[in-house]
Amino acid sequence: MTESSSSHYQVLRVAVTATEKEIKVAYRRAARMAHPDHGGDAATFRRVTAAYETLIDPQRRKAYDRSYGAGTVRDASSDDGAHFDAPAAGSRASATVHRPGNARNTAGDPPVYVPPYDGNDAPLIPLAQARQQVHGMPRKRGIFGAEARIQREMRTVQLLTRQVLLTIPAARLVNGLQSPADNSHIDHAVLSGYRLALVNSMLLPRGAYAWDGRTLNHGGRAVAPPQLARVVWAMQDIFPELNVTGWTVVHSPDGNLHEPVIDHHRRPAGALETVQIVNAAGMVRGLKEFLASGPAPNTVNIPVLARLLRGMH
Numbered sequence: 001m002t003e004s005s006s007s008h009y010q011v012l013r014v015a016v017t018a019t020e021k022e023i024k025v026a027y028r029r030a031a032r033m034a035h036p037d038h039g040g041d042a043a044t045f046r047r048v049t050a051a052y053e054t055l056i057d058p059q060r061r062k063a064y065d066r067s068y069g070a071g072t073v074r075d076a077s078s079d080d081g082a083h084f085d086a087p088a089a090g091s092r093a094s095a096t097v098h099r100p101g102n103a104r105n106t107a108g109d110p111p112v113y114v115p116p117y118d119g120n121d122a123p124l125i126p127l128a129q130a131r132q133q134v135h136g137m138p139r140k141r142g143i144f145g146a147e148a149r150i151q152r153e154m155r156t157v158q159l160l161t162r163q164v165l166l167t168i169p170a171a172r173l174v175n176g177l178q179s180p181a182d183n184s185h186i187d188h189a190v191l192s193g194y195r196l197a198l199v200n201s202m203l204l205p206r207g208a209y210a211w212d213g214r215t216l217n218h219g220g221r222a223v224a225p226p227q228l229a230r231v232v233w234a235m236q237d238i239f240p241e242l243n244v245t246g247w248t249v250v251h252s253p254d255g256n257l258h259e260p261v262i263d264h265h266r267r268p269a270g271a272l273e274t275v276q277i278v279n280a281a282g283m284v285r286g287l288k289e290f291l292a293s294g295p296a297p298n299t300v301n302i303p304v305l306a307r308l309l310r311g312m313h
Helices: 008-012 020-034 042-055 058-069 127-131 146-165 229-238 280-292 302-309
Strands: 112-114 172-178 185-192 195-203 208-211 216-218 221-223 243-251 261-263 275-279 299-301
Touching: 008 020, 008 042, 020 042, 042 058, 127 302, 146 172, 146 185, 146 195, 146 243, 146 280, 172 302, 185 280, 185 299, 185 302, 195 229, 195 280, 229 243, 243 280, 261 275, 275 280, 299 302
Parallel strands: 112 299, 195 243, 208 261, 243 275
Antiparallel strands: 172 185, 185 195, 208 216, 216 221
């Protein structure tokens, strides 16, 4: 049996008696392997997503099992009624996937909405809402220091809006999310195509800081940044179709984008960069490169955006 004619169960490599939990685990594993951002291709990822969306829904799974048993099941890649998290093969979005060697990057192109707003199905969110690049405002958390946090986060919002969103029209900024890992909050999330950046912020005096993978060290003083890594891992587990990274931007009191200076050279060899610790200029430069270099950066991923706007709960 060829790959294109494989059943949903074969695509996910689960038994026909698989439980909901087994299907979810199998989907996460298959999605990571098939995603274009991790070396896969859009057609395979589309089959994986179609299989999951069918088998995870009890009614759709019953209907599929009946047709599968009768030998009348259709190819997963031709399921026009499903909403895929990746662009369909041959679609406008898939045609603009950016890969190494492509002559042109599409990050600056007008947004392409996936699934498209064609009027056939009730949208997950209204088109007017999907067109907005900025959603929500920083939330007050607690009493002590709330004003300082809001001012710091507003600086990050202005920085992202003026220097990142303007260059990537499909990028969507969501502020004030609740963390899926604990009861804390995610200051900002930036979604573009199939890449997601989680951003928190700090305010430190000017000077040179050394980042050793755990703390920022300056003049004998060690400062621990926000604990963002576990949130990145949790979000990656929730959205296996995305490439999720974390960023902590360190602002200076006077607004100089190049201060403070963050030295990364004292980090242990082989240390993982789950979260980038950067000043404002470094965040703008690195975040634009990260988002623009992903597959189909001009895509607005409606299912993911809708879940973000609901706080993922």
